[in-house]
Amino acid sequence: MALLEVEDLTVEFYTQEGVVTAADGLSYRIESGETFGVVGESGAGKSVTALSLMRLIESPGRITSGEIRFKGQDILGMTEQEVRSIRGNEIAMVFQDAQTALNPVYSVGEQIAEAMRHHLGYDDREAKERTIQLLDTVNIPEAESRYSDYPHEFSGGMQQRAVIAMALSCDPDLLICDEPTTALDVTIEAQILAEIEELAEEFDTAVQLITHDLGVIAEVCDRVMVMYAGKPVEKAPVEELYYDPKHPYTVGLMSSIPRVGDDRDRLQTIPGTMPDLVELPTGCSFHPRCPFAEEVCTRKQPSLIDADRDGTLDADHVAACLEYTGDLTEGLDYEVVVEGSDEERVVEEDQNV
Amino acid sequence: MSERTEESILRVEGLKKYYDTSSGFIDSLLGRGRSVKAVDDVDLELREGETLGVVGESGCGKTTLGRSILRLIKPTDGTVYYRDEELTAVSNVRLRRLKKDLQYIFQDPFASLNPRLTVGDIIGEPLDVHDLADGEERTERIGELLETVGLNASHTRRYPHEFSGGQRQRIGIARALAVDPEVIVCDEPVSALDVSVQAQILNLLEDLQDEFGLSYIFIAHDLSVVEHISDRVAVMYLGEIAEVGTTEEVFSPPHHPYTEALLSAIPEPDPLWEDEQITLPGTVPSPIDPPSGCRFHTRCPRIIQPDDYELTQAEWRSIVDLKLQTGDAESVGSLATTEEESVELSSLTRDRLDELIRSEYSLPRRVSDEQAEEVLSSAIDRLHAGEIADANERLDSAFVSPCERRPPDQYRTGDAHRIACFLYEEENDEHDSAGRADAVVED
Ligand SMILES: Nc1ncnc2c1ncn2[C@@H]1O[C@H](COP(=O)(O)OP(=O)(O)OP(=O)(O)O)[C@@H](O)[C@H]1O
Numbered sequence A: 001m002a003l004l005e006v007e008d009l010t011v012e013f014y015t016q017e018g019v020v021t022a023a024d025g026l027s028y029r030i031e032s033g034e035t036f037g038v039v040g041e042s043g044a045g046k047s048v049t050a051l052s053l054m055r056l057i058e059s060p061g062r063i064t065s066g067e068i069r070f071k072g073q074d075i076l077g078m079t080e081q082e083v084r085s086i087r088g089n090e091i092a093m094v095f096q097d098a099q100t101a102l103n104p105v106y107s108v109g110e111q112i113a114e115a116m117r118h119h120l121g122y123d124d125r126e127a128k129e130r131t132i133q134l135l136d137t138v139n140i141p142e143a144e145s146r147y148s149d150y151p152h153e154f155s156g157g158m159q160q161r162a163v164i165a166m167a168l169s170c171d172p173d174l175l176i177c178d179e180p181t182t183a184l185d186v187t188i189e190a191q192i193l194a195e196i197e198e199l200a201e202e203f204d205t206a207v208q209l210i211t212h213d214l215g216v217i218a219e220v221c222d223r224v225m226v227m228y229a230g231k232p233v234e235k236a237p238v239e240e241l242y243y244d245p246k247h248p249y250t251v252g253l254m255s256s257i258p259r260v261g262d263d264r265d266r267l268q269t270i271p272g273t274m275p276d277l278v279e280l281p282t283g284c285s286f287h288p289r290c291p292f293a294e295e296v297c298t299r300k301q302p303s304l305i306d307a308d309r310d311g312t313l314d315a316d317h318v319a320a321c322l323e324y325t326g327d328l329t330e331g332l333d334y335e336v337v338v339e340g341s342d343e344e345r346v347v348e349e350d351q352n353v
Numbered sequence B: 001m002s003e004r005t006e007e008s009i010l011r012v013e014g015l016k017k018y019y020d021t022s023s024g025f026i027d028s029l030l031g032r033g034r035s036v037k038a039v040d041d042v043d044l045e046l047r048e049g050e051t052l053g054v055v056g057e058s059g060c061g062k063t064t065l066g067r068s069i070l071r072l073i074k075p076t077d078g079t080v081y082y083r084d085e086e087l088t089a090v091s092n093v094r095l096r097r098l099k100k101d102l103q104y105i106f107q108d109p110f111a112s113l114n115p116r117l118t119v120g121d122i123i124g125e126p127l128d129v130h131d132l133a134d135g136e137e138r139t140e141r142i143g144e145l146l147e148t149v150g151l152n153a154s155h156t157r158r159y160p161h162e163f164s165g166g167q168r169q170r171i172g173i174a175r176a177l178a179v180d181p182e183v184i185v186c187d188e189p190v191s192a193l194d195v196s197v198q199a200q201i202l203n204l205l206e207d208l209q210d211e212f213g214l215s216y217i218f219i220a221h222d223l224s225v226v227e228h229i230s231d232r233v234a235v236m237y238l239g240e241i242a243e244v245g246t247t248e249e250v251f252s253p254p255h256h257p258y259t260e261a262l263l264s265a266i267p268e269p270d271p272l273w274e275d276e277q278i279t280l281p282g283t284v285p286s287p288i289d290p291p292s293g294c295r296f297h298t299r300c301p302r303i304i305q306p307d308d309y310e311l312t313q314a315e316w317r318s319i320v321d322l323k324l325q326t327g328d329a330e331s332v333g334s335l336a337t338t339e340e341e342s343v344e345l346s347s348l349t350r351d352r353l354d355e356l357i358r359s360e361y362s363l364p365r366r367v368s369d370e371q372a373e374e375v376l377s378s379a380i381d382r383l384h385a386g387e388i389a390d391a392n393e394r395l396d397s398a399f400v401s402p403c404e405r406r407p408p409d410q411y412r413t414g415d416a417h418r419i420a421c422f423l424y425e426e427e428n429d430e431h432d433s434a435g436r437a438d439a440v441v442e443d
């Protein structure tokens, strides 16, 4: 049994413009101790997956179908009280905006200590001691004297560390990080990512890391799910995703990032933008932007299937493209170039001029 | 004052912008009123038709630099020349005319467009201000501009909220292009965009540059983006230029220790990438009270040790960290933390404290230099006695890096490559025996 199993999750938002399907038939699992990445651009539905796990989807949103099992227990079937005892305790969360996660009127230390008193029943002294230790673990300098500082006295990076300390305070089995470093400078990002990795290892915590940054995913994740317009389009072990991407969207994403030391004059682009989730294109949602789209793509919706075609039932590399059901006549045409001794990887699409 | 070369279109000399915080909200935050040295004595040059990238961490003064160059905010000191004219000295009437040539694209495509104006009026506004077109001609020009940036001419009657982030950034670009400028300062034009859209905008900016012969100052915190688009790059740290040179000179391989650290911190989109990452300790210090000497010395992995010692670089860095922290610390407890009980440090034996401090600062049981070890252990004695100030004094007088004493000049290692770091002081002598570090251009 995996630590977390999400099956066929569909989340809808009822807006004035119509029904937005923010997550559409999403399935994935996370094993204990592993780091699972969710990558995609804004509007892809990444955060919705995270909020669903904590049952934090609010009106006008609704989980319309699917199952979420955490250690075999059905999260969607629980009472509010049962969910609350899991939230922040067994499953903890770190958001992009650390500021909103911290209460401005309490000192940082007090907030973390309070969580421990509440969830773990520590007394004041134990809670304070453990809090100082945690602040030190996440590398807040002078943790002891910083304990009573208010959030505004912390820099952005320190606030994010404090939030991570708070998330870890109850020794969760699953840590969900939603764009934990997006608002931070690379130097601070590197520190925080290293910490998340180290802590996950030390406490054997599974991590679901949500980001739009393929660099971040490559650095910390074991397995990855790529999302586009509310749907997963590819799932793979991290190395396979980067060295052998199967979905044209993944290929497009990889080739559009500038990299230091690559001297292409022009970046490859994915033409157009993410579609409006109210009015998804027919067939494959990606077809209007896909350089390999054929007539069939406008009619038939691809589902995630074994992209290596080796026939294994529980394939670990799957992609949702009609290429893998044999529907395309021309096929996909791109190449992954591994350049030079320092293994530089550039994805090139031959058709996309 | 130095001669300007044929190609330089903008020239910045000794530019300073200090924000007075004596009556602002920052003041009440810090309980004091002093000036934020957001840009401190910057020399730069923008050449005709080039893209000059400006990178640095958040708060290092990039936006302030871009805005003071265009005189969108008034610099505290220094001069900016646009071609032959001193922007910092011309009359307001003249400045208004010159501003037509100098455009600015804002960091945030969501906040920078007036939500109550149609796209047509947003782009038409600069045309009106500078009396460039009206009536039929104005409408035509707006449609043309929209098409130039890849939008549809029929979009003129729509409002900003009807567009996506990438499209709004295109509108901002169209507005800047409307007056047919010479120079555009692009302040983080792609930071708020998705990667696939970011690539589209970067390509668009490059196409427009070719088509209209524009010169860009391109501000960003993302090194890969800057490396991709720039001909030359200036790296900023705490209001100063740490290094400037061609993109090649600055990045391959990196020279200044700060550039090196920034580069190594970028998460590589390659799971098999195994470069050693340089982790900078801490965050950027406050620009209100920047460190003495080289402003980067408090975090620099390559900080120079005085000739008196022969420590390993890691030992030396750690000793400086300990020194700096004893200067700030309120209690011995904040210098080291125990696993078991964090509070009772005072009851520890001398040896246990020694062990804790060395483990906290990754120092070996004895450092490799005898003389340094003596000072270090006497300082730990003082800490054990609870005398932090005394310990700090010992460390302070024995361990002083040349990097702390005075700020480095901008050493020249190539034609236009200037590095503000003492490690390049000697190379400078070879290249430029005259040693005029503040000369902007040589003929
Ligand atoms: N109006 C102001 N009053 C006081 N201080 C200011 C003001 N504007 C900026 N500062 C300060 O000046 C310094 C430089 O700010 P600036 O916005 O130029 O940095 P930046 O490099 O553009 O940062 P970012 O990458 O976050 O955009 C910062 O310390 C900032 O807090």
Ligand code: SF4
Residues within 6 Å of the ligand: B256, B257, B258, B294, B295, B296, B297, B298, B300, B301, B302, B303, B304, B403, B408, B420, B421, B422, B423
């Ligand atoms: S001058 Fe010294 S502290 Fe500054 S960057 Fe160079 S080596 Fe580092």
Ligand SMILES: [Mg+2]
Residues within 6 Å of the ligand: B062, B063, B064, B107, B187
């Ligand atoms: Mg800025």
